[in-house]
Amino acid sequence: MSNSDKPLAGKRAVVTRAPEQSAEFIAQLESYGAEVLSFPSIRIAPPENLAALDRAVTELEKFDWMIFTSRNAVNSFVARLKSLGISPELGTERAFSTKVAVIGAATGRDARSAGLAPDLEAQESRSEALAAELSDQLRGKCVLLPRGDRADSTLPTALREAGADVVEVIAYRTIRPDSFDPSVVESIREGQVDVITLFSPSAFENLTAEIGLEPLRRHSGKIWIASIGPTTSAAVRESGLPVAIESPSASSAALCAVIAEFFRNRANRGTATL
Numbered sequence: 001m002s003n004s005d006k007p008l009a010g011k012r013a014v015v016t017r018a019p020e021q022s023a024e025f026i027a028q029l030e031s032y033g034a035e036v037l038s039f040p041s042i043r044i045a046p047p048e049n050l051a052a053l054d055r056a057v058t059e060l061e062k063f064d065w066m067i068f069t070s071r072n073a074v075n076s077f078v079a080r081l082k083s084l085g086i087s088p089e090l091g092t093e094r095a096f097s098t099k100v101a102v103i104g105a106a107t108g109r110d111a112r113s114a115g116l117a118p119d120l121e122a123q124e125s126r127s128e129a130l131a132a133e134l135s136d137q138l139r140g141k142c143v144l145l146p147r148g149d150r151a152d153s154t155l156p157t158a159l160r161e162a163g164a165d166v167v168e169v170i171a172y173r174t175i176r177p178d179s180f181d182p183s184v185v186e187s188i189r190e191g192q193v194d195v196i197t198l199f200s201p202s203a204f205e206n207l208t209a210e211i212g213l214e215p216l217r218r219h220s221g222k223i224w225i226a227s228i229g230p231t232t233s234a235a236v237r238e239s240g241l242p243v244a245i246e247s248p249s250a251s252s253a254a255l256c257a258v259i260a261e262f263f264r265n266r267a268n269r270g271t272a273t274l
Contacts, residue, residue: 006031006032006033007032007033007260007261007263007264007267008029008032008033008034008259008260008263009032009033009034010033010035011033011034011035011194011195011263012034012035012036012037012187012192012193012194012195013029013034013035013036013037013193013194013195013196013197013259014036014037014039014184014187014188014193014195014196014197015029015036015037015038015039015197016039016040016041016042016196016197016198016199016203016204016207017040017042017197017199017203018040018042018043018044019038019040021071021072022038022040022252024252024253025197025252025255025256026038028252028253028256029256029259032256032259032260037181037184037187037193038181038184039180039181039184039185039188039207040177041176041177041180041202041203041204041206041207041210042174042175042176042177042200042202042203042206043174043175043176043177043178044072044076044172044173044174044175045172045173045174045175046076046080046172046173047149047170047171047172047173048173050080052169052170053077053080053146053169053170053171054080054084055169056144056146056167056169057077057080057081057084057086058084058086060098060144061097061098062142063098063142063143063144063167064098064099064141064142064143065098065099065100065101065134065137065138065141065142065143065144065164066098066099066100066101066116066143066144066145066146067100067101067102067103067130067143067144067145067155067159068100068101068102068103068107068111068116068146069102069103069104069107069127069130069145069147069151069155070103070104070107070147070148071104071106071107071110072148072171072172072174073107073146073147073148073171073172074102074107074110074111074114074116075110075114076146076171076172077146077171078114078115078116080171087115088114088115088116098144099119099120100116100117100118100119100120101118101119101120101121101122101130101134102118102120102121102122103121103122103126103127103129103130103250104121104122104249104250104251105121105251106251106252108121120133120134126229126250127154127155127158128154128155128158130155131155131158131159131161131162132158134159134162135162138159138162138163138164139162139163139164140163140164140165141163141164141165142164142165142167143159143164143165143166143167144167144169145159145166145167145168145169146169146170146171147168147169147170147171148170148171148172148173148174149170149172149173149174150174150200150201150202152231156168174200174202176206176209177206180210185210185211188211188215188216188223189211189212189215190215191215191218191219191222191223193223194222194223194224194263195223195224195225195226195245195259195263196223196224196225196226197226197228197255197259198225198226198227198228198232198236199228199232200228200231200232201231201232201234201235203232204232204235204236204239205235208239213239213240213241216241217240217241220241220242224244224245224262225241225242225243225244225245226243226244226245226246226247226255226258226259226262227243227245227246227247227255228246228247228250228255229246229247229249229250230246233246244262245258245259245262246258
């Protein structure tokens with residue numbers, strides 16, 4: 001990629017995802033020329049009480065479908081399977097008959113890597129889309145929904161409306177990190193970054209708890225907020241801050257592409273006024 005094809009050259013992008021989840025996204029941003037500042041604003045932790053998760057894990061055969069909406073859900077669930085001595089795969093065949101559905105290509109990749117090859121991958125990265133695709137297969141069926149402690153009710157409501165018996169279990173908690181990089185905190189507060197990328201409402205909540213809303217309001221129009229999708233965007237807007245960039249699908253590649261396009265368009269407009 002030539003310098004002319006690097007619309008993020010000279011731009012500083014803050015990545016709020018955990019390091020173990022952000023390597024691909026960081027590489028994508030850097031390929032467009034960005035300087036990336038890592039600022040993990042969430043940490044994934046096990047549930048405080050594992051009883052409900054363990055009960056579901058040991059009774060998988062009672063469920064017709066298992067639905068994963070995130071990589072965190074897949075990885076946390078599989079980690080618990082293995083900790084209880086249950087392999088998600090047996091040779092080349094899945095060790096249980098429960099069907100698996102996922103939202104998002106990245107979630108699907110992690111599921112396949114863990115031996116949970118999806119029977120259905122939602123064409124759109126939205127809970128409503130998955131419920132709609134499954135609707136004719138759900139009536140009277142038992143569905144296991146491993147999820148985070150901060151997940152909203154959109155998907156379980158849609159599944160129940162389609163006639164499913166839904167069992168929700170907390171597979172992981174999203175908590176605030178113990179500490180933050182003070183140099184990145186200072187850069188954001190001083191308006192020395194160009195874009196902040198957000199992958200969840202909790203990432204935004206923890207970011208603003210550390211940074212404060214006032215610096216972000218003061219630098220609005222200089223620091224742009226890029227969101228993975230409508231749920232995260234809604235959380236940002238509820239705080240009174242604008243969302244300049246929203247990904248058309250819940251993937252890091254899509255978010256990176258729209259960030260690059262946003263700054264490319266701004267550069268072109270600036271050139272046109274010269």
